[in-house]
Amino acid sequence: xxxxxxxxxxxxxxxxxxxxxxxxxxxxxxxxxxxxxxxxxxxxxxxxxxxxxxxxxxxxxxxxxxxxxxxxxxxxxxxxxxxxxxxxxxxxxxxxxxxxxxxxxxxxxxxxxxxxxxxxxxxxxxxxxxxxxxxxxxxxxxxxxxxxxxxxxxxxxxxxxxxxxxxxxxxxxxxxxxxxxxxxxxxxxxxxxxxxxxxxxxxxxxxxxxxxxxxxxxxxxxxxxxxxxxxxxxxxxxxxxxxxxxxxxxxxxxxxxxxxxxxxxxxxxxxxxxxxxxxxxxxxxxxxxxxxxxxxxxxxxxxxxxxxxxxxxxxxxxxxxxxxxxxxxxxxxxxxxxxxxxxx
Numbered sequence: 001x002x003x004x005x006x007x008x009x010x011x012x013x014x015x016x017x018x019x020x021x022x023x024x025x026x027x028x029x030x031x032x033x034x035x036x037x038x039x040x041x042x043x044x045x046x047x048x049x050x051x052x053x054x055x056x057x058x059x060x061x062x063x064x065x066x067x068x069x070x071x072x073x074x075x076x077x078x079x080x081x082x083x084x085x086x087x088x089x090x091x092x093x094x095x096x097x098x099x100x101x102x103x104x105x106x107x108x109x110x111x112x113x114x115x116x117x118x119x120x121x122x123x124x125x126x127x128x129x130x131x132x133x134x135x136x137x138x139x140x141x142x143x144x145x146x147x148x149x150x151x152x153x154x155x156x157x158x159x160x161x162x163x164x165x166x167x168x169x170x171x172x173x174x175x176x177x178x179x180x181x182x183x184x185x186x187x188x189x190x191x192x193x194x195x196x197x198x199x200x201x202x203x204x205x206x207x208x209x210x211x212x213x214x215x216x217x218x219x220x221x222x223x224x225x226x227x228x229x230x231x232x233x234x235x236x237x238x239x240x241x242x243x244x245x246x247x248x249x250x251x252x253x254x255x256x257x258x259x260x261x262x263x264x265x266x267x268x269x270x271x272x273x274x275x276x277x278x279x280x281x282x283x284x285x286x287x288x289x290x291x292x293x294x295x296x297x298x299x300x301x302x303x304x305x306x307x308x309x310x311x312x313x314x315x316x317x318x319x320x321x322x323x324x325x326x327x328x329x330x331x332x333x334x335x336x337x338x339x340x341x342x343x344x
Contacts, residue, residue, distance in 0.1 A: 094111050187235070
């Protein structure tokens with residue numbers, strides 16, 4: 001729609017996440033959705049690049065015949081096989097679909113930051129693969145060859161069919177619910193459940209002083225993804241407030257059903273990663289962890305818990321929820337004017 005010459009000023013009360021009036025993406029102020037502005041500033045303060053992290057110890061351990069077991073090597077490769085496609089799927093969703101339909105300027109600003117961070121994450125996986133001398137074609141093509149990864153990716157992609165359609169527009173009950181469903185799937189399931197299971201594998205290695213350079217990169221990726229998750233939760237809850245007619249009982253039950261389906265897919269992925277168990281993790285305990293995470297995600301968007309499982313990995317709570325004493329920016333190669341600590 002062409003810009004119209006007018007003396008009319010932006011009315012903050014007309015601004016909404018979707019279907020907002022006066023949706024001029026250039027005019028950032030007045031600002032209504034402050035959570036997005038805060039997320040944008042946090043993302044800028046947390047800027048990092050994978051090549052600033054040393055991989056020397058990882059390389060030595062990978063070349064060693066005794067430092068890592070065959071099961072640990074397999075688990076790392078499967079985790080990387082999932083990660084390499086997951087972040088590109090998330091980036092495509094942000095850049096090619098979500099951004100187009102969001103009408104809040106401050107939310108759009110953060111979405112641009114999020115899209116960039118997904119690119120950094122993909123770069124990190126490539127850096128790990130190249131540093132360790134892994135078969136790049138094996139890792140980056142694993143989503144086509146490994147059933148558990150294929151099933152997760154296929155599940156996620158099935159929810160893009162609607163909003164990726166060039167003729168798709170918000171503004172009707174059905175389409176607005178379709179858009180909201182997409183946010184739930186990518187934020188709560190992809191970034192809130194599927195990512196966290198793979199994080200657990202990497203942090204288990206780190207706890208045993210194995211592949212610490214790779215794990216450090218995953219820590220910063222997890223910090224970013226935690227911010228993406230929180231932003232997505234804020235999007236969902238704000239849309240619920242602005243358009244309560246979308247949050248029907250039937251819609252809520254459908255979202256709970258999708259989370260339950262995702263938990264089953266993640267359980268299959270866990271069995272694939274460590275069929276025998278490694279470093280205190282086995283498929284059964286991992287299942288409880290995924291159920292615990294899923295309940296937390298459901299609660300954050302006002303839905304009832306399903307599983308009631310305890311957290312079998314208390315060390316994951318420490319890794320995810322607490323600040324780290326180490327400041328990444330004290331060990332970086334390139335100096336930035338603004339830095340941030342490893343917090344989320």
